[in-house]
Amino acid sequence: MPAVAKRCARRRGLAWIFESGTIAAAVMVLAAVVAVVVANTDAYYPVREFLEQPLAITVGPFVASITIEAFINDFLMAIFFLSVGIELKFELTAGALTNPRQALMPILAACGGVTAPALIYTLFNWGGATGGWAVPIATDIAFALGIMSLAGDKVAPAARVFFSTLAIADDLLGIIVIALFYGQTPSVPWLVASAACVAVLWALNRLQVYHARWYLLLGVVLWACMLNSGVHATLAGVILAFFLPVKSDIKLGNVQEWLAERSGEMDDAYDPEMHILGQHGLTKTARRVENIMHRVTPPLQRVEGAISVPVNFLILPLFAFANAQLRVVGVDPLSIIGDPVAQGVFFGLVLGKPLGILAVTATLVGVGFSPLPEGSTWGQMLCVGVLGGVGFTMCILISGLSFEYGTEQLAAKCAILAASVTASLLGLVLLNVAHAVERRRSEKGERMGEKGERAAA
Numbered sequence: 001m002p003a004v005a006k007r008c009a010r011r012r013g014l015a016w017i018f019e020s021g022t023i024a025a026a027v028m029v030l031a032a033v034v035a036v037v038v039a040n041t042d043a044y045y046p047v048r049e050f051l052e053q054p055l056a057i058t059v060g061p062f063v064a065s066i067t068i069e070a071f072i073n074d075f076l077m078a079i080f081f082l083s084v085g086i087e088l089k090f091e092l093t094a095g096a097l098t099n100p101r102q103a104l105m106p107i108l109a110a111c112g113g114v115t116a117p118a119l120i121y122t123l124f125n126w127g128g129a130t131g132g133w134a135v136p137i138a139t140d141i142a143f144a145l146g147i148m149s150l151a152g153d154k155v156a157p158a159a160r161v162f163f164s165t166l167a168i169a170d171d172l173l174g175i176i177v178i179a180l181f182y183g184q185t186p187s188v189p190w191l192v193a194s195a196a197c198v199a200v201l202w203a204l205n206r207l208q209v210y211h212a213r214w215y216l217l218l219g220v221v222l223w224a225c226m227l228n229s230g231v232h233a234t235l236a237g238v239i240l241a242f243f244l245p246v247k248s249d250i251k252l253g254n255v256q257e258w259l260a261e262r263s264g265e266m267d268d269a270y271d272p273e274m275h276i277l278g279q280h281g282l283t284k285t286a287r288r289v290e291n292i293m294h295r296v297t298p299p300l301q302r303v304e305g306a307i308s309v310p311v312n313f314l315i316l317p318l319f320a321f322a323n324a325q326l327r328v329v330g331v332d333p334l335s336i337i338g339d340p341v342a343q344g345v346f347f348g349l350v351l352g353k354p355l356g357i358l359a360v361t362a363t364l365v366g367v368g369f370s371p372l373p374e375g376s377t378w379g380q381m382l383c384v385g386v387l388g389g390v391g392f393t394m395c396i397l398i399s400g401l402s403f404e405y406g407t408e409q410l411a412a413k414c415a416i417l418a419a420s421v422t423a424s425l426l427g428l429v430l431l432n433v434a435h436a437v438e439r440r441r442s443e444k445g446e447r448m449g450e451k452g453e454r455a456a457a
Contacts, residue, residue, distance in 0.1 A: 024312035025146025028392070031317035032417065035324035044327055051322055064224075072322045076315045077397065078223050078237040081175065083311045084141065085241025086304045088168045093246045095161075105370045106162045109360045110169035113139070113388050116356030117348030124344035132341055132402040134181065135412050136348030138174035138394030140420070141167045142316060144387045147424045154435040155380060158373030163384045166357065174394045178232045182401040190229035197222035201243040210249040212299040215240060232401070244300040250292065262289050316393060323396045326413050341408050345415035349395070350422050354385030361385075379434030386430060389423030391416060 038047055051069040058064075066074070092098065117136040125132065144167060148155060201218055209215075219240035227233040262285055269281035276283070297305075328336070336342050361381055364370055372381065395416045403409035 022146045022149045024316070025143045027313055028143060028316045028320045031320040032324040032392070035321045036326050036417075039325040039327040040329050044325065048325070069322055072315075072318050073397065073400065074227060074233045075223065077319060078234045079307055080311050080315050080319070080393075081234045081237030082219070082241050083237075083304065083307055084168065084171050084175075085238035086244065086300055087141075088172060088238075089241055089244070089246065089300060090304075091165060091168060101370055103165060105361070105364055106165040107169040108364060109162075109357045110166045110173060112356035112360030113137075113166065113170060113353050113385070114173050114356070116359070117352030120352040121344035121348040124347065125340045129341050129403070129408050132344070132399065132408065132412060134174075134177045135395055135399045135402055135416070136345045136352060136391060136419070137170075137177065138391050138398065139167045139170040139353070139388045140390050140392040140394060141171055142312060143392045143420065143424075144390040147390060147427060148387055148431075150428060151431045151435075154431050155383070156373065156375035156377075159376035159380045159384060162373045162376070163387065166384070166388065170388070171394060172238070174398065175235060175238055178398065178401065179235050182232055182398070186230040187228060190225050191231070194222060194225040194229050194231070197225055198239060198243075201240065205243045205245060208245070208249065210245055210295065210299055212244065212303050215244055215299065216303070234397075241300075244298075244303055246298050246300050248296050248298050250296045255292075255296065258292070259289065319393060319396075323400060324413065324417065326410060326417070328410070328414070331410070336411050336414050339407070339411040341403075342411040342415040345395070345399075345412050346419045346422075349389040349391050349416070349419035350386075350426075353388040353391075353423070354382065357385035357388050358382065377434065377438060379430070379437060383427050383431045383434060386423055387427040390420045390427075391423075392420045395420075 038044060051072075052067050054065045054067055055071055056065040091103075114137040118133045121133050121136055122130055141164075145164065148160065148163060197218055201215065201222070204214055204218070219236060222239065223233050223236040226236045265285045266282050269279060269285065271279060294302075358381060361372075365372060372378070396413060399409055399412040399416065403412060
């Protein structure tokens with residue numbers, strides 16, 4: 001047992017690589033950089049041809065086909081949105097969103113962080129490409145939190161929770177915008193089929209079915225129905241998350257007693273003279289213990305554990321590679337810089353996000369609705385607002401829905417990348433400046449206190 005425990009501990013020590021938001025963000029950025037490099041070489045054309053290849057499934061007379069690029073953007077990103085929905089449901093059930101007043105402040109701040117960029121974009125494109133107003137509204141959760149993690153303990157824990165809640169609410173608003181404004185002409189039969197899938201998911205939850213596989217199977221069916229319904233199919237991931245059970249069918253109060261009984265059974269069945277392969281009673285009991293302990297974890301957490309690594313290290317990098325194909329060979333850089341679409345997206349993210357987030361936060365604090373998160377300062381809130389402008393994944397997704405391939409989409413994607421890099425660097429600089437200012441202020445306060453004590457003595 002000690003040797004096995006040590007091996008497990010070593011494996012656990014390596015697990016931090018896959019749990020690190022910073023490393024996940026770095027992998028996604030690397031994929032985007034590779035995509036830009038590839039797009040501006042002769043490899044661009046074979047890569048585009050590959051991404052446009054169809055994936056087909058044939059079952060008798062039924063044939064379903066989708067391109068590789070659409071599979072990444074519609075199916076794999078639905079899994080990403082499943083992870084976003086799981087995180088949101090966790091916060092609603094056991095996290096920061098369980099307290100309505102604490103939860104409402106970052107949610108309202110997220111609304112400000114969505115409204116201001118949309119208005120700034122519209123001002124730059126008044127009378128022009130106003131259909132892209134939603135491109136700069138979203139924050140990339142994985143990327144932004146990965147950047148914030150680089151600041152270490154320079155950010156108060158409550159400020160991190162505030163930003164996480166804001167980013168989740170921001171993404172939820174983005175999902176709603178996609179569903180309402182970027183779907184196709186609705187197909188009533190497929191909408192009915194989608195509603196039927198949702199009804200079955202609800203019934204499974206009410207009947208306390210705790211096997212995650214049935215929910216995931218129905219989730220795939222729901223995705224297929226929504227893909228054909230005209231509503232953006234990625235919404236299926238969020239819907240599925242909200243029906244995954246958050247409770248276990250195992251009564252935790254009885255687990256210890258049950259394990260003690262099974263331990264006695266294993267002691268009785270153990271024969272030190274016999275090979276483990278022949279000790280069927282012991283191994284049968286061990287399998288029962290393994291199965292029961294597996295089911296102690298709620299389905300919501302089991303699904304999250306199963307998809308978190310693929311989402312961070314496969315799905316998001318694939319999405320970044322497929323959608324950051326910015327070919328600027330032969331394109332005048334000044335034409336992109338001067339494009340109203342690029343200007344609206346860039347300033348919407350870099351200026352609109354912090355303006356909207358800070359304006360709503362300051363208003364709520366000013367009217368006494370809620371104080372700033374414990375231990376945080378206005379300097380940290382400014383950094384939170386600036387990092388809200390890291391809009392990589394969601395913004396690229398919305399730009400692909402807003403514009404056909406061409407000048408406007410190229411301008412939007414270039415502005416998204418430029419704004420995300422700018423917001424990341426500016427946010428880190430401001431975090432370090434704010435931390436230095438707070439530290440000097442604290443040291444000055446300590447010196448003043450010491451002088452007061454000496455004068456009193």
